[in-house]
Amino acid sequence: MIWVNGEVRDTVEVRDRAVQFGDGCFTTARVQQGFIQRLAAHLQRLQQGCERLMIKGVDWPALEAEMILAASNGYEGVLKVILTRGSGGRGYSAQGCEKPTRIISLSTYPAHYHQLRRSGVRLALSSVRLGKNPHLAGIKHLNRLEQVLIRTELEQTDADEALVLDSDGMLVECCAANLFWRVDKQVFTPDLSASGVNGIQRQQVMRLVAQLGYTLSEVRAGIDALAAAEEVLITNALMPVLSVNQIEQWHYASRQLFDLLNPMVKDGKIDD
Known part of the structure; x- marks a missing residue:
């Protein structure tokens, strides 16, 4: 309706x-x-x-x-x-x-989110780059042509989501989700001061990660940062947290952080 x-x-x-x-x-x-x-x-x-x-x-x-x-x-x-x-x-x-x-x-x-929680997801690197605009960065405005192109390209693959970089080749987000990766007890998420959407679930996960005893850093990093990652997660208000199994040639077996976060955000049972 x-x-x-x-x-x-x-x-x-x-x-x-x-x-x-x-x-x-x-x-x-x-x-x-x-x-x-x-x-x-x-x-x-x-x-x-x-x-x-x-x-x-x-x-x-x-x-x-x-x-x-x-x-x-x-x-x-x-x-x-x-x-x-x-x-x-x-x-x-x-x-x-x-x-x-x-x-x-x-x-x-979207019923497939229930299955993806169990199976995990695969990301494909998008050839579409996000433009940098600090005035519009972070908010969810109606100008979504970049995402339309990213999604159109994604649908020509068998991946579940797209990994998106900015015009400088720095990690930003996915087509419809935010990105986190973990190395030991350090958790990283892209700096969204120039492009991307600062998702509601992203903000919540950032708070929870600190509560769980991990160090959290917002960084400008290239895709090579994911080569050293032990674990990668993506989030949005509907998922709300999914574990990533593969990005291009890199595979991830650990679900350490996912297993801690998933019960805390599952089915939206979390306070504002």
Whole structure:
């Protein structure tokens, strides 16, 4: 089902800034037993995205109520929330855009994530590089052409996810997940100050890793850093943590950190 500004419908105005320029942000949350997992964190992500994009006038109480109502329509699923600057303005100018558009959709949960938790995943190195833009880095804005190209290329392989580098050849993330790797008691994740999405599950795993007694570092590193890794993990709000078996020619047998984290985040049973 799809709701636009609280109404059940599947169309938006053609002049909406999302259609014209990809002018907005979004978040994707897991729904279990009719409830949104980590609701507060998803709302905070949207607020931070709107602040960065200078989108004002969002009716936050209405949005939260609509999210909760939409989730109650599904036992287990995926809730996607899009906020656009709305309609108005001429050309790139945002003048006249006074009412942001709220778009909420509910879809089925990707069942293959349950299997991938047990089997682990294989990553293929993408030839598509992410551009560097510190002003947009970290947020989940609507300009996803890079990810569309990455996913299109990935679907021509038999890998489960894509490993993505930036224009300098530094590790960033996967197509739809964040990246971690472990060497002994040290855990690393890419520095996302210039590109990539600072996922909600990434933030939670970073906190948990420290609690578990590991040293965590955000680094700018090339793909060769993964050659020395004992273990590699990927995360997002739906997975929420998967163990990586193989990246290109490298194989990983250890699940030490995965075995500690998985029970803590499994089925979303974790506090905000």
